[in-house]
Amino acid sequence: MNNQNEYKNPIVEQRADPWVYKHSDGYYYFTASVPEYDRIELRRAASLQELENATPKTVWKKYEIGDLSANIWAPEIHFIDKKWYIYFAAARTTGTKEGLFDHRMYVLENDLENPLEGNWIEKGQIETKWESFSLDATTFEHLGVRYLVWPQKDPEIKGNSNLYIAEMENPWTIKGEPVMIATPEYDWEKIGFLVNEGPAVLIRNEKIFIAFSASSTDHNYCMGLLIASESSDLLNAKSWKKHPEPVFTTCEETGQYGPGHNSFTVSEDGTQDVIVYHSRNYKEIKGxxxxxxxxxxxxxxxxxxxxGMPLFGVPVADGKPVKN
Incomplete structure (x- = not known):
């Protein structure tokens, strides 16, 4: 079977910023931004293709007002030290549009074996150097050290978000000084907005890769790549090199526009690497x-x-009809 046709896309309709984690129980756990931006859903299935028909479980809902009350974005689910954690971004509202896009990062915890059961406990906001726009936190462990990677607005730097890394004291607390490892510098990162966001970590071939997304969320949205040696000091900004070109972009021929905000997983038999991402199948957007x-x-x-560099190719054409 042709690798590029192994999955019929889309795997889940109307779910942006998709995050997939394949657990030791054999299930794929899926979460993503819902169109209403008002809740966090989880679903699981034995295969990526079956996620579409898996029953979603709402595990957390936004507040009516104040913190955590608007634009719930880009949840990720991780399994750390025998507990489940969800990282997500939320804005605040005071009944007006104030703060509607002034996001902060938050963490939920669940200690049950099946994260679709039980209660998710709020562990609070991830505090960083600045009290400023921050989102899309992701985490990974390397050589016994856990790290957080996230986009944030440095008030002293022009643009919308840069990428930072820091060591973690526990799954909801960073320690030490955040280190900036990427800022929008190329033209393809600056269309509409100066954005580096949506980091996703992949460790292969003695390298650590961080995929990220850039530019505005229309057809200009695309994916870039940071690379560091597995043996380097990950808290040294010089360890990270940015690929000068985007590695995953709009493809008119396949009818896929604005691919990005990805996660990484593996195929059902564990032999192939898989990128999970969102895109639209049309270019023109109203509003x-x-x-x-x-x-x-x-x-x-x-x-x-x-x-030892990843070859993502182009976003493949839809394999089944999509309702728009």
Whole structure:
């Protein structure tokens, strides 16, 4: 079977910023931004393709007013020290539009074996150096050290968000000084907004890769890549090199626009690497792209070149009809 056609896309309709985690129990756990931006859903299935028909469980809802009351974005689920954690971003509202896009990062915890059961406990906001726009937190462990990677607005730097890394004291607390490892510098990162966001970590071939998304959330949205040696000091900004070109972009030929905000997983048999991402199947959008609901979650196998670099190819065409 052709790798690029292994999954029929989309795997879940109207779910942006898709995050998939394959657990030791064999299930794929899926969460993503819902079009209403008002809750966090989880679903699980034995295969990526079956996620579409898995029953979603709402595990957390936004507040009516104040903190955690608006624009619930980009949840991620992680399994750390025998507990489940969800990282997400939320804004605040005072009954007006004040603070509607002034996000902060938050963490939920669940100690049950099945995260679709039980209660999720709020562990609070992830505090950083600045009290400023921050979102899309992700976490990974390397050589016994846990790290957080996240986008944030430095009030002293022009633009919307840069990428930072810090060591973690526990799954909801960073320690030490945040280190900036990426800022929008190329033209493809500055269309509409100066954005580096949506980091996702992949460790392969003695390298640590951080995929991230750039530019505005329309057809200009695309994916970039940071690379560090597995043996380097990950808290040293010089350890990280940015690929000068985007690695995953709009493809008119396949009808896929604005691919990005991805996660990584593996195929059902564990032999192939899979990128999970969102994109639209049309270019023209009415109004603010953030409120267009048709960023659908998609999955495809990717390969590697002789230098150990990922080859994502192009976002494949839809394999089944999509309701727009």
């Amino acid at each position: 603010n792209p953030l409120y267009d609901p048709n960023r659908h979650a998609r999955a495809q196998v990717f390969t590697w070149d002789e230098q």
